Amino acid sequence: MAILIVSGLSGAGKSNVIKVLEDIDYYCIDNLPPQLLLSVSELKYEKIAVVIDTRSRDQYDNLLVEIKNLKNHNISYQLLFLYCDKEEILNRYKYTRRTHPLVSDKNPSLTAAIDDEMKMCQKVMNESNTIIDTTYLTVSKLRKIIIENYSDGN
Secondary structure, eight states, X not given: XXXXXXXXXXXXXXXHHHHHHHHTTOEEESSOOGGXXXXXXXXXXXXXXXXXXXXXXXXXXXXXHHHHHHHHTTOEEEEEEEEOOHHHHHHHHHHHOOOOTTOSSSSOSHHHHHHHHHHHHHHHHHHOSEEEEOTTOOHHHHHHHHHHHHSTTO
8 A cells, every 4th residue: 555645736726636646546535634644654544645735834834754763664655746736736726716825914915925835835846646636737637647656556
């Protein structure tokens, strides 16, 4: 069993990816605090995917430490990172009218929140096994990529 860790920028398509993974028989957990990653490895599922992202706020910085714990326990994993161009993320948020998870007193604007998130995610993105840039991808194209790369036999 290997754990698929899905991370990335808000608005880059993580929700779409997790839906596809469920369709191809992954047991999926969204918005997992990083410190629970090792515990998830004890679950008796053949295929597990977890989304860990900046919604966990300050805990997100611990993701790479927790991944190191997986390595120390000889637990195999893959880290998939979803990236998207800043301008496209701005467009996606304007279209959906959702609030970015990092908009706060510290980041009062959407632009400031996106900039902060890009900085927070840089180290995780650098350590990822796979990076998918969703800037110009349709949902159906992203779905096809996920199925090709993560369905049985791959």
